[in-house]
Ligand SMILES: Nc1nc(=O)c2c([nH]1)NC[C@@H]1CN(c3ccc(C(=O)N[C@@H](CCC(=O)O)C(=O)O)cc3)CN21
Ligand SMILES: CC(C)C(=O)C(=O)O
């Protein structure tokens with residue numbers, strides 16, 4: 001295992017990485033004006049790499065629906081499908097704060113259902129915080145969960161679980177509707193969220209929210225002025241093929257590398273070059 005260089009993992013604490021990042025470290029980073037990166041992770045190997053590379057917060061997203069299970073949307077994925085992935089990511093990490101994403105249907109009924117699901121994520125998943133989608137309409141759920149001592153990351157703007165209400169994958173908060181995003185941001189902060197994801201909102205709106213709130217904003221398609229940025233890891237690393245959303249930047253071509261490796265393996269098996277004597281007992 002490659003050990004992290006001290007600066008990578010200590011950037012957020014200002015001290016040696018002897019413990020996990022806590023929510024208050026992320027709030028303190030905002031107070032210092034330090035930006036940070038979040039990625040999704042759904043498995044042991046990526047979680048270990050991101051942890052060692054100095055990513056202070058990982059999200060086991062309900063986007064596992066798309067990126068692990070192959071569903072068309074995030075709507076079908078269940079708590080029982082997500083919890084084993086949460087456990088794997090927690091087991092594989094030492095430094096990063098692990099956030100579990102509450103799936104569609106597991107918190108909308110009200111504070112009682114939301115708290116019950118959040119408790120399952122903490123007890124059975126072992127994560128350190130939970131995330132849920134919704135602004136003003138979820139303030140009571142956020143208050144109930146944080147009231148039980150569980151940190152909550154909120155998620156406003158474009159919320160994929162409500163795509164059928166929002167009319168597809170669209171930017172939220174253009175023109176007059178900017179005030180709605182502001183009202184949602186105030187509501188989740190007031191309810192006790194420790195951070196808020198802003199998905200697909202105009203950069204100017206994200207900038208206003210970031211300036212007004214004391215808690216960190218985590219942008220995805222929200223421009224450069226949020227306190228943090230999050231991407232789905234397969235988008236960031238180019239493992240996902242096909243057209244990516246405009247907010248994605250590819251930092252590697254894992255799909256290309258894996259295709260090439262796979263072809264060589266298959267070729268060598270067909271040609272009798274693998275296994276060689278060194279692979280043989
Ligand atoms: N791989 C992956 N990446 C994601 O960012 C992601 C998921 N999966 N699954 C759950 C949600 C769904 N998300 C999505 C999916 C599609 C668009 C999209 O098609 N955006 C277009 C249209 C934007 C517009 O015209 O307003 C784009 O070009 O960005 C955006 C966010 C974000 N999340
Ligand atoms: C894109 C992020 C914010 C998310 O909610 C997910 O991956 O599920």
Ligand SMILES: [Mg+2]
Pocket residue numbers: 061062063101
């Ligand atoms: Mg999600």
